[in-house]
Amino acid sequence: MAKSKKAKEKEAAPAATGSFRAALRAGEGFDLLALDTGSTPGFDGDKEAGEALMPELAETAGDLQERLYAESKLGGKRKVLLVIQGMDTSGKGGIMRHVVGAMDPQGSEITSFKSPTKEELSHHFLWRIRKALPKPGMIGVFDRSHYEDVLIVRVHNLVPPEEWGQRYGEINAFEQEVVGDDTTVIKVMLHISSDEQKERLMERLDRPDKHWKFNPGDIEQRREWPDYMEAYQAAIEKCSTDVAPWYVVPADKKWYARLAVMNLLIEHLEELDPQWPEVDFDVEEQKQLLAET
Amino acid sequence: MAKSKKAKEKEAAPAATGSFRAALRAGEGFDLLALDTGSTPGFDGDKEAGEALMPELAETAGDLQERLYAESKLGGKRKVLLVIQGMDTSGKGGIMRHVVGAMDPQGSEITSFKSPTKEELSHHFLWRIRKALPKPGMIGVFDRSHYEDVLIVRVHNLVPPEEWGQRYGEINAFEQEVVGDDTTVIKVMLHISSDEQKERLMERLDRPDKHWKFNPGDIEQRREWPDYMEAYQAAIEKCSTDVAPWYVVPADKKWYARLAVMNLLIEHLEELDPQWPEVDFDVEEQKQLLAET
Numbered sequence: 199m200a201k202s203k204k205a206k207e208k209e210a211a212p213a214a215t216g217s218f219r220a221a222l223r224a225g226e227g228f229d230l231l232a233l234d235t236g237s238t239p240g241f242d243g244d245k246e247a248g249e250a251l252m253p254e255l256a257e258t259a260g261d262l263q264e265r266l267y268a269e270s271k272l273g274g275k276r277k278v279l280l281v282i283q284g285m286d287t288s289g290k291g292g293i294m295r296h297v298v299g300a301m302d303p304q305g306s307e308i309t310s311f312k313s314p315t316k317e318e319l320s321h322h323f324l325w326r327i328r329k330a331l332p333k334p335g336m337i338g339v340f341d342r343s344h345y346e347d348v349l350i351v352r353v354h355n356l357v358p359p360e361e362w363g364q365r366y367g368e369i370n371a372f373e374q375e376v377v378g379d380d381t382t383v384i385k386v387m388l389h390i391s392s393d394e395q396k397e398r399l400m401e402r403l404d405r406p407d408k409h410w411k412f413n414p415g416d417i418e419q420r421r422e423w424p425d426y427m428e429a430y431q432a433a434i435e436k437c438s439t440d441v442a443p444w445y446v447v448p449a450d451k452k453w454y455a456r457l458a459v460m461n462l463l464i465e466h467l468e469e470l471d472p473q474w475p476e477v478d479f480d481v482e483e484q485k486q487l488l489a490e491t
Numbered sequence: 492m493a494k495s496k497k498a499k500e501k502e503a504a505p506a507a508t509g510s511f512r513a514a515l516r517a518g519e520g521f522d523l524l525a526l527d528t529g530s531t532p533g534f535d536g537d538k539e540a541g542e543a544l545m546p547e548l549a550e551t552a553g554d555l556q557e558r559l560y561a562e563s564k565l566g567g568k569r570k571v572l573l574v575i576q577g578m579d580t581s582g583k584g585g586i587m588r589h590v591v592g593a594m595d596p597q598g599s600e601i602t603s604f605k606s607p608t609k610e611e612l613s614h615h616f617l618w619r620i621r622k623a624l625p626k627p628g629m630i631g632v633f634d635r636s637h638y639e640d641v642l643i644v645r646v647h648n649l650v651p652p653e654e655w656g657q658r659y660g661e662i663n664a665f666e667q668e669v670v671g672d673d674t675t676v677i678k679v680m681l682h683i684s685s686d687e688q689k690e691r692l693m694e695r696l697d698r699p700d701k702h703w704k705f706n707p708g709d710i711e712q713r714r715e716w717p718d719y720m721e722a723y724q725a726a727i728e729k730c731s732t733d734v735a736p737w738y739v740v741p742a743d744k745k746w747y748a749r750l751a752v753m754n755l756l757i758e759h760l761e762e763l764d765p766q767w768p769e770v771d772f773d774v775e776e777q778k779q780l781l782a783e784t
Binding site: 299310403404407409475481488 | 561564565584587588591592594595596597599601603634689692693696697699700702703704705707710713714767768769770772774777778780781782784
């Protein structure tokens, strides 16, 4: 229990200003294009200050995650689903590495959704998503998600407009159901500018150790940037619900995006406030028995 | 490529004495009971020196892992399977957290094998194991494994002796096949003493934040310690093959066990020597196209 107190003291550290949830939530009248992708909502420190906070935030997140996991071992059903969306190079991989990777790998599971396979395409678009939902005590992380079915699918009309048009409602109903199954859903869009993407793609071409991350199709997609922004705007507008709101994280500054997602995760876990579970055996008796072995 | 050179310089750091593979491999005439569980084969430094090495070893492992992953994106088929076995409290969870958790979570996948489900029991014992084998570019990690089917199953005679008696040969044939499918198999037993286990179980009873990790059945199992040691000895003797040898890691010192497994992983990855893959597009042409967007 001492650890919890320690974690709570740490959380009160100076530079993490206020609530990232409040600062980043896409609410009524949200306008993606009006958002400054280089800004740092909820935080008034610089890169150095932000990076300096990460180790203790990682410890806080790790502690909360372990409690959530422990809770499930004695029957707890709660779990967390972190959905990460964003254009190519927006830093999804960095979030996996530096935020998810900062916690015990036994308590989280990343699922990367690529282009659907033939089998996946033969099912409803939510079929593969349902299979990847987190188990009790776990933090499930989606690297891309069911939102691709109203993003690339919409931009390229991979299904008729009537069909993708219906999906927003289906997604809301699905997420309502997931939340009803004791899942805390945190949906994050990493939002970069087109210029920032250009720089990051150029870096991939400049560095031989980054070549493998580059795909000539990435350039093609840049022409569709406005269509993608429109599709993101629609997805956020239609699917930022009370039970599962969207958080839009300005992501031109990688250090800020990581700090923001880490804090979003912690704020949600703190609301869950998982506790070390009470065991159903007599501890003193077990000590006695153990001593005799 | 600069990173590779850096990684190689680091690897030559003083305190990591020689090859952990050579020091820990269970060869001809291996005797589990004769092994000092408090020793530190392959390393002559103390705890402080061992822990100080971990951050740079983590970086080396992370770099090699990323190359293996990158290789697979352009058609490479190689992958690694790290099998972790050991008695309760031997530190399997700590290896997951501190060794596996030190690498990018996108490049590794942990599978924990619990008591088999009804469905799993209705299949051959290797059925659930095959489903969890790593994909190209990945480091698959088994927290317990098919060896449970010749450990707890043998100690408790959960299947007739003729049946578990056959399994050693089946395991060897299976592992031969896995290795033939471009998988580097690293099998590790974390070896603690019975006294060390007693202390660790007592700690779980002493600390309310550890109670959930304790199971009254753990005390029961302590009576079977000699039977388990016999079963481990048999498994290691019969299944430490040239293509998939066993490494037995003295694990009374947690810091040493972590250092040893990290080094075993690195030594195997270095032998694979994965390289950043050559891409099949014209880099200069792509730069030109990108600049025009």
